[in-house]
Amino acid sequence: MSRTRFDGLPPGKVASHLGVMLLVAVVLGVVVSGLAIPFAGVLGFSARNVSESVDDLPQELETEQLPQRTEVQDAEGKTIATLYDQNRVNVPLRQISRTMVEAIVAIEDFRFYQHGALDLKGTLRALLTNQAAGGVAQGGSSITQQLVKLTLITQAEGDKEAIRAAKEDSYGRKLRELRYAIALEKRHSKDWILERYLNTAYFGDGAYGIQAAAQHFFGVNAKDLKLRQAALLAGLVQSPEAYNPTRNAAQAKVRRDVVLERMAQLSVISQADADKAKDRKLGLHVQEQPNGCVNSEAQFFCDYVVRWLMADPALGATEQERKRLIFNGGLTIKTTVDLRYQKAANAAVAAHVYKDDQAIGGLALIEPGTGNVKGLAQSRPMGKKKGETFLNYTVPTRYGDAAGFQPGSTFKAFVLASAINQDIPLTQRFPAPQTLTVNLRDFTTCDGPYQSSETWSPKNSTSASAAPNLYEGTQKSVNTFFVNLEKATGICEPWKLAREMGITELTKAAQVPSFTLGIADVSPLEMAEAYATFAAQGLHCDARPVTEIADAQGNVLKKYEKQCTQVLASPVANAVNDVLRGVVSSGGFAAAQYPGQPAAGKTGTTSDNKAVWFVGYTPNLAGAAMVAGVNPQGHPESLDGKAVGGRTLYSSSGSTTAGPIWGDAFKAVAPLLDDVDFTRPSSSDVRGLLITVPAVSGKSYDDAKATLEGLGFTVVNGGTVDSAVGQGLVAYSAPGTGARLASGDTVTLYVSDGTPKVKKGKGKKNKGHGNGRG
Template sequence: MSRTRFDGLPPGKVASHLGVMLAVAAVLGVVVAGLAIPFAGVLGFTARNVAQSVDDLPQELETEQLPQRTEIQDVNGKTIATLYDQNRVNVPLRQISRTMVEAIVSIEDYRFYQHGALYLKGTLRALFTNQAANGVVQGGSSITQQLVKLTLLNQADTDAERKAATADTYGRKLRELRYAIALEKHHSKDWILERYLNTAYFGDGAYGIQAAAQHYFSVNAKDLNLRQASLLGGLVQSPEAYNPTKNPAQAKVRRDIVLERMAQLNVITQAQADATKAKSLGLKVRSQPNGCVNSEAQFFCDYVTRWLMTDSALGATVQERKRLIFNGGLTIRTTLDMRDQKAAQGSVSSHVYKGDGALGALALIEPGTGNVKALAQSRPMGKGKGETFLNYTVPQKYGDSAGFQPGSTFKAFVLAAAINQDIPLTKTFPAPNPGHFPLNEFETCDGPYQSSEVWSPKNSTSSSANPNLYEGTQKSVNTFFVNLEKTTGICEPWKLARAMGIDLSKEWQKPAFTLGVADVSPLDMAAAYATFAAQGVHCAARPVLQIADAQGNVLKKYDKQCTQVLASPVANAVNDVLRGVLAPGGFGQALYPGQPAAGKTGTTSENKAVWFVGYTPNLAGAATVAGVNRAGQPESLDGKSVGGRTLYSSSGSTTAGPIWGDTFKIIAQWLPDEAFVRPSTTDIRGLLVTVPSVAGQSYDSARSTLEGLGFTVVNGGNVDSSYQRGLVAYSAPGTGSRLATGDTVTLYVSDGTPAKPKGGGGKGGKGGKGGRGGGRGNGH
């Protein structure tokens, strides 16, 4: 090499040049005596020193899975949202057009398939040129070296690691060279090129060739033509400087350079290059939405991601789960039905406007499976006026709200407890207005309610003086239900509500329980009432069916989690009573969807929230309208403008009910025609069988005992228990529960590990004011 190349350079620059050359020689195991040895004194080290220091570097580069975008799909496989930190979809080399491969190799490393990890001639030429120009004028890194740099940067978790991956030091370059050699040793050229094309950033948020092809041209990587491939091939050198959406002139100049280079290398003819250069960029930009805010089902998407975040099978920590969900290239198949979602959202939005001082919400769930079919709320997701990021439709564990007081919708739990206790549907109870009830006459699970005060609730509806269970429920008579609750006790309705999915601590064992004073979410109320529709089978809400990885392999299936919590004849009787709410004379008569349906209205203290929870045999829904200010705090609905009209009074049937009714009238057209099972015309007393104690028995023995009583038995799996491994730990429903012949009993088998003691009662919501009874319900 001519010594004149150093003319005019300061001694430090000369030393720098020679240091790089010496380092390169050492890494490659080549000692070029004419270059390195004569200048060893100037540089202060020898080739042996460099070689030893290089030997200390790691010899392999761990290539982790590249971040890829995740797709959330509805029940039919349609994508409803994409989640990603980097918009990338990996594709094999065979699914990348040959023209694209030729373009990237021509411009970035035309001897890629001939040289090793380092193209020595090109690297030295680039080093001298760039040093002389005091900047980056010419690239000299091979594709393998570029892949190493991109990999180190992509896998950097901290600012320090990111800084180290991009530092303009010879130490970094030496490390990259060593890694490049290791990559070439352990992987084929095709593997390296494929990985490079999937790793590279192409600007405008597109990572990897597939995402870039889809973003800029709305095609797949396998279909890229010469005009498109030459543009993308030129972007990797400086993705933002040549960004065709922001700097089209510079992008065209760079594209034409690629085309000219391809012609020089005889990859294409000069005529092809000239013809393509005469064309426009040919962009057909398609943005890839990111996150739930861009979804057609924003708050369902939000619920799915938060629900999955709680699954320890997806990672030991929340951070690991989040990384998998947003970077794992997953396909998440959900239970969402977009027809139901559009019907629900349309109804909610038409009855409560996004800028109103109230919130409208609706949750739909399928009885017997727990499949969440739709979630809709009036305030869309976002930061603009009338928008919010708070999810009010789901429990606080997965959302942002403690919920709203459900009012008289809780009366259904007292009704079910009464029927379960053999109280005939025709039995009457006094309905004074107001009533006067000593609080210590109510029984909790721990004995009489501890208060000497007298509670005096009023009725907000009219009825006969002594209605039976049909009339008292249809007209939602407060004092009738208080008297009914005195008879059933608070404990059984409270336990039943918990078994049906309502998260209630012991503090809610209070006389006003029947009037609904504990905060709940629409989804929880829909799931609870779905239990009645499913003849007493409660299924936990399930938004996800399965998750598959980027290769299509199923990582996990989410089976339904269902338990018989109420005897089917009892549930059938509840259904028969609640049908009266939508029958002529019931508060929900106008909401009847044209199919057999049942439901219950609810209005709360100070009209802060109104509800309608209703169901057909195959779909349950809970609608609420709640006074909520912009800070998310509850307020009275009175005097608020809601849906274009001022509310001077509100009720479950007239304010929340139309949301439910309009939704179900649309959905009814594709719901199967099914009818509720009518209860026996005889008293259900004597038709129920008590579940015996089978704990400590072998599974086969316990199953035989229960099947002998006419029950259907299923295995619920292993649980922690002090019983010997293999013996039954407990059943659900438990000992003493009463079921009908054919109802299901789930047996849980001991794994031999004693259960860890748990804390008390569980989480409760915020209670409303209500004085002595602990809350007031307005009845309907």
């Protein structure tokens, strides 16, 4: 029978060995009884470890859900980004190759299925070896004990003190682990513990858990791991960084071969198989798992998704809880982005504004009728290097931190829609002098007349007739025309309408006479969302980047249904579309950008050229393109004289500077869009478009025609009729005086032959065909 010898040892060493033997006795007692007994009196222990008894420790370890990486998917289910604090994907034991299970058990705890929470032989061996070495030189922990340690570290969530306690090289820590390990073995099966261990363990190089490790080092799933692959991964858990095969290939191979040899010793594999595997290279096929939005081809859309979800209280009571769920919950986030649209947007922006330019280019695409955000692109990519930024200029401030830019004349569309809604005919004319001086108190806000005794003198940057109607005034973007139109509509309704259509961050401070000229800072996404309302015939849908989120098991946690409200009568929206399509049709400001689909839009340019815009749409896609000048500090400044997209801008405008971004993107995606057209304004259901036919009897044909065409009617000569009206003058119209028609409807004029109509049988027959009266 063997004996432990103390001959020649110093008294301190003898006492230490005695302490170890007593400690082993304590451990044996714990294991046998399943109860904790006081250890404060064990020789040499209390000075280095906690002073409380094991009885004071919790009897069960809370095994919370392991952090897992979240996948962000496009509309078709393709992963566009992964988000994680720990790169991990949990898999059940049945989806881990049997060879991998055998390798990890062989090298870490080959009696795992035979012993309880503690491997007594291994623990005793480690205790004696460590005492002889004067420290912790050998581990004796079972897989269950290792799982306890890994769990405590994982659940510390960065708490340095908790992590230190979980890693402490002391017998006190071993006893704490043991207490928890006993509880785990009582509550769970061996297979559950092994599965949890393989999913918790860190394998190095940023890979947590066996599935992430298999994918990272070999590009395969855990269920497909072969012998040499499994042996390498099994060897990594002892010291993931020391044996990291991407940095220390030689040491990794040595460790792998140790695992193979151990498997052969235990007859898990044959010696021949072990030797054959040892002769082979590591066989790495490293696959990086990018973390975060910076690696996505839809960087700023991804960023918007995260920020949008972070604002959802349904995902957690606090921002910290929501962030933990998003980055550690193993979620599948299904989004609305279409990578075909996103690529078109990326290419269009990059072609016209370079990342190092002292300007920002941006484009937002949104689907009318759903609010689905189809793509977001900006000229400066995400990052910290020169020409990069983490500010998302394409979305509202609350989701991207950027303050936005003035939208210029794109805000005129809200005044136009309000005018139509207030029964102002599209053919009504308003004075449009080159310079207009108005009293500010003549404008009304939601609180009554604008409180100012000052005057304002806006100027035109474009030319038009002296008194254009709503078609011409809008299509030529005449400033003084819209100032007069806004006087007629008031500021309140356009301001409310803009908010209802998606410019939700507009404050009451924006209710100023210059509202129609676009003085409030906005983002491309807001403008695209607003104009999508016109395309959807007055149905406003909140911008929606996410359709649903599911947990790691595939259970849907929340669906995000579209949120839509009718904010404009469809005939009013149809009328706006009819006006704005002239901007993109032949001869309009943006005619060069016609995408091959029916399209409408509006240009926008600020007075000092700090920002230029084009917001355009087809019946099934809306987009807002923007180019804004910024100085090196990121503050807005004029685009004039700046090199943008490889050319110096001596002048800039919405049609020539921002328009081409919109045009390039829409021309690229046009083949993907359904072939539909806008609904033309109806002459029967739009009050504001119904125009009273004036009395024209007695006027010359030319004068009558000019009057009617000035109101937007189409005039046709109906020929000569008997009438008492002077010969050659208009006898009457059809429809007649007082009739209500829509712009574009036809009015027929009948000319008098100077002979009064006589009763039937007593003279000439009436040659006219009209039913109106002069």
